[in-house]
Amino acid sequence: MQGGAAALAYRGRTASIGFAHGPFVRVDADTGGERVAGSLVEEALALRKAIDTASGQIAELAAIAGGEAAQILEFQVALLEDEDFIEEIFAAIGEGDAADVAWRSALDAQIADYNSAEDEYLKARSSDLADLRDRVIMILRGGGGQAVRIPGGAVVCADDLPPSRFLEIDWSGGGGLALLRGSPTSHVAMLARARGIPMVVQLGAVPELGATALLDGEGATLELDPNSEQLRLFEKRREIHRKSRASARAILRRPTALWRGERIKLFINIQHVDDLAHADGQYADGIGLMRTEFLLTERDGLPDEEAQFAAYDAVLRWAGQRPVTIRTFDAGGDKPVPGFTLDGEANPFLGIRGLRLCLARPEIFAVQLRALARAAVRGNLKVMFPMVTSADELEAGRKLFADIVQRLQADGIAAMLPELGIMVEVPAAALAVSSFKASFFSIGSNDLAQYVLACDRSNGALAPLMDPLHPAVLELIARTAEHGRRAGISVSLCGDMASDPRCLPALLNCGLRELSVTTSALAQIKQTIDRLGSGGGLG
Amino acid sequence: MLDKADGQIFSGNVRLVHAVGMHARPAVKLTKLAKKFEAQISVRVEGAAEWINAKSVAKIMAMRAAHGSTIEIKASGSDAEAAVAALVKLVETDFPDEVS
Numbered sequence: 001m002q003g004g005a006a007a008l009a010y011r012g013r014t015a016s017i018g019f020a021h022g023p024f025v026r027v028d029a030d031t032g033g034e035r036v037a038g039s040l041v042e043e044a045l046a047l048r049k050a051i052d053t054a055s056g057q058i059a060e061l062a063a064i065a066g067g068e069a070a071q072i073l074e075f076q077v078a079l080l081e082d083e084d085f086i087e088e089i090f091a092a093i094g095e096g097d098a099a100d101v102a103w104r105s106a107l108d109a110q111i112a113d114y115n116s117a118e119d120e121y122l123k124a125r126s127s128d129l130a131d132l133r134d135r136v137i138m139i140l141r142g143g144g145g146q147a148v149r150i151p152g153g154a155v156v157c158a159d160d161l162p163p164s165r166f167l168e169i170d171w172s173g174g175g176g177l178a179l180l181r182g183s184p185t186s187h188v189a190m191l192a193r194a195r196g197i198p199m200v201v202q203l204g205a206v207p208e209l210g211a212t213a214l215l216d217g218e219g220a221t222l223e224l225d226p227n228s229e230q231l232r233l234f235e236k237r238r239e240i241h242r243k244s245r246a247s248a249r250a251i252l253r254r255p256t257a258l259w260r261g262e263r264i265k266l267f268i269n270i271q272h273v274d275d276l277a278h279a280d281g282q283y284a285d286g287i288g289l290m291r292t293e294f295l296l297t298e299r300d301g302l303p304d305e306e307a308q309f310a311a312y313d314a315v316l317r318w319a320g321q322r323p324v325t326i327r328t329f330d331a332g333g334d335k336p337v338p339g340f341t342l343d344g345e346a347n348p349f350l351g352i353r354g355l356r357l358c359l360a361r362p363e364i365f366a367v368q369l370r371a372l373a374r375a376a377v378r379g380n381l382k383v384m385f386p387m388v389t390s391a392d393e394l395e396a397g398r399k400l401f402a403d404i405v406q407r408l409q410a411d412g413i414a415a416m417l418p419e420l421g422i423m424v425e426v427p428a429a430a431l432a433v434s435s436f437k438a439s440f441f442s443i444g445s446n447d448l449a450q451y452v453l454a455c456d457r458s459n460g461a462l463a464p465l466m467d468p469l470h471p472a473v474l475e476l477i478a479r480t481a482e483h484g485r486r487a488g489i490s491v492s493l494c495g496d497m498a499s500d501p502r503c504l505p506a507l508l509n510c511g512l513r514e515l516s517v518t519t520s521a522l523a524q525i526k527q528t529i530d531r532l533g534s535g536g537g538l539g
Numbered sequence: 540m541l542d543k544a545d546g547q548i549f550s551g552n553v554r555l556v557h558a559v560g561m562h563a564r565p566a567v568k569l570t571k572l573a574k575k576f577e578a579q580i581s582v583r584v585e586g587a588a589e590w591i592n593a594k595s596v597a598k599i600m601a602m603r604a605a606h607g608s609t610i611e612i613k614a615s616g617s618d619a620e621a622a623v624a625a626l627v628k629l630v631e632t633d634f635p636d637e638v639s
Contacts, residue, residue: 075563075596078570084595110597117603125563125600338560339606 008210008224010203012178015189017217018198019238020176021231022153024213024224027165035141037098044090047099050139055080057135061164073164075125076132100140107133131162150175155213155222157206161188171197176215178203178222193520248523252283257526259508259533266526267325267516269494273311276318278519283526286322286380288516289442289494290315292329292368296337302364308371316379323380325442325516327423328368328397330386332357333447334458340364349456354387354423359396366404373405373415384421384442389428391435394420423494427451430476433483442516443480445495449473468497469506481511492516501528508532550613551623552585553630561604565634570596572629578616580626585609593626 037043058077062070079085085106092102107129114126150156152173158165160181166188169175177192182201192199198217210224214234218241223230257264267288268281275281295303295311316324331337332353340361345351358365372383385397398420408415424430425444433441445468446457452472455462467473477493484491492514497503499521507515508529517525557565573580573593581590584604591598593612604610610630614622629635 075567078567078596082570082594082596082598084592085597113601122562122600122603128563338562339557 008207009230010206010222010224012200012203012220012222013184014199014217014220015179015182015184015201016177016192016197016199017241018176018196019217019234019241020153020155020174020198020213020215021234021238022155022175022213023151024210025150025154025156026208027150027156027158027161035098035100037101040094040096043093043097043099043102046140047089047093047103047136050099050103050136051080051086053139054132054136058132058164061167072128076128076164079129079132100137103136103140104133107136127162131164135164155215157213157222163188163191166191171195176200176217178206178213178215180204180206244527245523248527251527251530252280252523254526257529259529261533262513264508264529265492265514266522266529267323267492267494267514268519268522269516270315270519273314275519276315280522281519284322284519284522287315287319287324287326288492288514290324290326292327293331293335293337296329296331296340302339302367305367305371305374308368309374312371312375312381313378316375316381319379321380323382325382325384325421325440326372326375327384327386328355328365328372329358330354332387349450355385355393355397356387356389358385359393359400362400365400369401369404370408370415372418373401373408374413376416376418377414381418382421382440383418384423384440386423386444387425387447388422388436389426391432391437394422394436394438424448424476424480425451427476430480433480434487438489440490440492441480441484443477443491443493443495443512445473445477445493445497448476448495452476468495469503474506474510477507477512478510485511490514499525501525504528505532547619548613548615549619549623550611551627553610553612553627555604555606555608555610555630556633557606557630560606560608561599561602561610563600565630566596566599568634569626569629570594570599572625573622576614576616576618576622576625578614578619578622580612580614580619580622582610582612582626585611 038046055077058073062073062077089102089106092106093099111126111129111133114122114129117123150169152170153175155176155178156169157178158180160179161177166177176198177188179199179201180203183189184201189199189201198215200215200217200220200222203222206222207224212225214223214226214230216234216237219237223234226234257266265285267286268284269289269291270276270287271291272294295308312326315326330353332341332351333349336348341357342352352360372381375381385394388394401420402417405415405417419439421438421440421442422429422436423444424433424441425447427448429436430448449466449468449470450457453466453470455466457466481491483489491512493507493512494516497507498515499517501524504525515525555561570593580593582593582599582602583590584602585608590613591602593599612623612626
């Protein structure tokens with residue numbers, strides 16, 4: 001709270017970088033006022049009308065949003081059209097419940113049922129139901145059946161925001177999103193980053209009232225009704241951000257990143273083929289990590305060989321001569337995949353995940369390996385296995401892979417065994433790195449840190465302990481890099497550390513000369529290496 | 540409509556190959572297809588105590604049919620035979636997109 005008594009500043013966590021200065025708008029769904037219930041007939045009519053209105057609104061949203069978002073919304077429409085489900089609610093109204101009370105208790109029962117499920121997929125659906133519950137209640141309470149009017153460029157503040165509400169807001173005039181709760185990994189955060197809307201989450205308590213707001217997605221701050229001094233500082237930060245982006249972009253175009261005369265190779269991580277649409281990707285030295293889990297979640301059913309081959313081939317074509325490292329399915333742990341991963345593990349992070357799971361489900365793994373073997377002849381492909389503990393697992397994976405290549409070739413199908421490497425994320429693998437006959441190593445610093453520090457990385461309460469710069473983590477990174485240097489094997493790092501400028505000096509000092517970063521961080525990382533190399537600080 | 544043939548019950552069994560089991564998207568597709576028929580259609584996970592209305596998405600979801608389970612379908616009414624055949628095909632072919 002610097003710069004004046006009237007000024008209010010709140011700090012949260014960054015979900016999407018950028019700056020927004022605009023009217024402050026609270027959009028919490030609860031209009032507060034209780035409805036006055038009418039007669040039984042009036043209540044039944046009111047609910048029928050609200051359901052029709054909601055149904056129309058959602059169908060409209062789905063039509064605009066398309067794709068995955070439309071499918072999420074389709075389930076809500078189906079529920080509104082479910083006569084069995086709706087009839088029970090009308091029955092409750094017939095027994096004297098008010099429309100909103102009957103509706104809420106039916107939806108709450110469903111939500112509780114979904115939340116009690118073991119299945120993560122079903123649990124995730126409960127937020128869709130809450131979205132639907134609140135929409136109908138808002139209409140019943142005379143919410144006008146319309147979305148809250150939000151002026152262009154507004155800083156929208158809510159407790160949390162479901163994807164459907166985000167999509168309803170017109171972001172074409174800029175603006176930002178400030179959430180009291182929420183998470184940087186939520187659906188909404190992904191939408192915000194994709195649209196370049198600054199977003200700060202976990203702000204805690206923020207007053208209901210405010211005329212204007214400053215949202216700094218980089219510093220993760222929200223300032224309400226700023227005084228002139230706050231405004232001046234905000235504009236200064238915004239300007240620095242803009243200039244830094246501009247100079248980073250100039251450096252980005254240089255052919256190589258140099259640090260004390262040594263070339264630092266910079267690769268990008270992608271989650272999805274569509275990520276290659278980011279313009280900065282073209283300046284990367286290749287793809288250091290292509291995750292393949294999206295193939296498991298996006299479609300109905302596990303992806304067939306052709307769908308996988310098409311995805312791998314598209315990425316190889318994009319890369320041309322540059323290397324592309326594809327990681328085999330890394331499911332399990334905090335990434336459950338219904339029908340693939342095992343339910344009911346007491347400690348999934350230490351359970352059947354990564355390569356362990358693939359070796360346990362060879363029928364699913366074989367399809368991926370076939371697609372990869374066929375893709376290997378189309379470009380500069382490398383394949384790596386995640387979550388490897390012992391050299392025997394690498395060899396078991398290699399044998400499966402080699403057999404598949406042999407069978408494909410016997411059938412006259414073009415295929416080859418690509419270079420095989422492993423992720424170094426299990427401490428045992430880092431300590432015994434020389435026991436692996438791998439063509440390359442890629443350090444997965446997120447999991448490595450979680451295992452070395454004994455901190456569940458999904459547990460926010462442990463955030464202060466979860467320090468990737470802990471000497472024990474750096475020691476393992478340095479040992480792995482040193483082994484690579486002596487044995488002439490490439491070692492890179494593809495965890496979040498590589499995309500964090502503050503970690504760069506330590507990583508370079510550990511001996512790493514290859515990093516794989518998120519595409520949006522490429523310019524900044526290249527710029528930071530340039531500054532460090534020329535004796536400058538982090539700037 | 541009171542013809543005796545209408546009282547006949549048709550049934551079929553089909554294994555759920557969908558990777559995530561009977562979740563939102565498959566459930567929406569199944570109920571949408573079921574609603575295209577006049578027939579009364581019920582489903583259950585093989586051996587379950589209760590039959591469930593195939594036209595209710597909430598109940599289909601609550602059924603929690605897992606990957607690899609067998610779904611029993613039965614129908615009665617004018618187009619019951621076609622309804623069973625269509626639903627079996629939908630599940631068998633893993634809920635292709637064109638059906639929606």
